[in-house]
Amino acid sequence: MNRIKSVMLLATLTALVLWAGQALGGRSGFMVALLLAAAMNLGAYWWSDKLILRMYGAQEITPAEAPMLWGIVRGLATRAQLPMPRVYIIPEEAPNAFATGRSPQHAAVAVTAGLLRLLDREELEGVLAHELSHIRHRDTLIMTIAASLAGALSMMADMAMWGALFGVGSANDDEDRHPLAGLVGIIVAPIAASLVQLAISRSQEFWADEMGARLTHNPLALARALRKLETWRHAVPMTAGSPATAHLFIVNPFTEGGLASWFSTHPSTEARVARLEAIASDYKRVSRLRVA
Numbered sequence: 001m002n003r004i005k006s007v008m009l010l011a012t013l014t015a016l017v018l019w020a021g022q023a024l025g026g027r028s029g030f031m032v033a034l035l036l037a038a039a040m041n042l043g044a045y046w047w048s049d050k051l052i053l054r055m056y057g058a059q060e061i062t063p064a065e066a067p068m069l070w071g072i073v074r075g076l077a078t079r080a081q082l083p084m085p086r087v088y089i090i091p092e093e094a095p096n097a098f099a100t101g102r103s104p105q106h107a108a109v110a111v112t113a114g115l116l117r118l119l120d121r122e123e124l125e126g127v128l129a130h131e132l133s134h135i136r137h138r139d140t141l142i143m144t145i146a147a148s149l150a151g152a153l154s155m156m157a158d159m160a161m162w163g164a165l166f167g168v169g170s171a172n173d174d175e176d177r178h179p180l181a182g183l184v185g186i187i188v189a190p191i192a193a194s195l196v197q198l199a200i201s202r203s204q205e206f207w208a209d210e211m212g213a214r215l216t217h218n219p220l221a222l223a224r225a226l227r228k229l230e231t232w233r234h235a236v237p238m239t240a241g242s243p244a245t246a247h248l249f250i251v252n253p254f255t256e257g258g259l260a261s262w263f264s265t266h267p268s269t270e271a272r273v274a275r276l277e278a279i280a281s282d283y284k285r286v287s288r289l290r291v292a
Contacts, residue, residue: 010142010145014037017033017036017037017040018030018033018034018037020033021033021034021036040145045102045141045145046102048100048102048144048145049100049101049102049106049107049108049140049144052098052100052144052245052248053088053100053108053110055240055241055242055245056090056092056110056240056241057090057091057240058088058089058090058108058110059088059089059090059091060086060087060088061087061088061089066087066089066116068121069087069089069111069116069124070087072121072124072125072128073085073087073109073128073132076125076128076129076132076215076216077132079215080129080132080133080136080215082104082107082132082135082136083104083105083107085099085101085104085107085108085109085132085135086107086108086109087108087109087110088108088109088110088111089110089111089112089113089116090110090111090112090113090240091112091113092112092113092114092238092239092240093112093113093114093236094112094114094232094233094236094237094238094239094253095112095114095115095117095118095119095228095229095232095233095236096111096112096114096115096229096233096238096249096250096251096253097109097110097111097112097115097127097128097130097131097249097250098110098131098245098248098249098250099131099132099134099135099140099248100140100144100248101135101140101141102140102141103138103141104135104136104138107135107140109128109131109132109135111124111127111128114232114236115127115229118228118229118232119225119228122216122218122221122224123221123222123224123225123228124225125216125218125221126212126213126216126218126219126221126222126223126224126225127212127222127225127229127250129211129212129213129215129216129222130208130209130211130212130222130250131208131212131250132212132215133207133208133211133212133215134204134208136211137204137207137208137211139204139207139208140248142204143204143247143248144248202265202266202267205250205266205267205272206267206271206272206275209222209226209272209275209276210275210276210279213276213279213280214279217283219276219277219279219280219283220276220277220280222276223272223273223276223277223280226250226251226269226272226273226276227269227273229250229251229269230251230269233251233252233253237253237254238253238254241253246265246266247265247266251266251269252265252266
């Protein structure tokens, strides 16, 4: 059901790109939006992982350079029946991690230097199990394409705004659109894109938490890690990258507050921890029944 929901949301986001193109530019705007949506989807599919890793200055490591980190990823990948992903360290003090790649065969896991210093082995294993769950269920591809299309919508809205200010547009295009359609597109399309993007991310974060906890059989370790990350993300925000990629991380690495928190790409840490504690309670209940 999570996969079906993600695909439906992604289709909705693509439709928003086409609608915005029609509203902002008539027939020609629709054709531009169609080409833009296709280009963004293809680009996100083939090159998104390389671009994101480069954006954060991630450096690929070998088993000799970080034996504990590499060994944990190797063990979890074997347990999850996944190919061994590439492993990267991001030279950032902000503790965080993300996974990327178009498929399990082309996947990568990246953690910050701050994360390695902050968490103990069990907590680190919980975080990495969460990221491998994203890879196993191909969440990274869906979320990256969603981010790309959301960015495209915002770009189109900016172009429309400047075009309206300078009177750019043809007579034929004006005949194909309602006089207020451009204004509606400028205001509504980016907001709708953000709502769809965060809906994809929030559902997948809960899913990856649960699958990661079941992979390690230690949901409380991931709960402890999330509490630590929530505390430290306010004290040590990420300095590199862009908020457009925030949904890829296990917790939002950028500070937010006020109205911005309404559009957070992640569910609240309290809700995530509560679910993990409920899973731990289920484990204890099953264990008692087996002993009895």
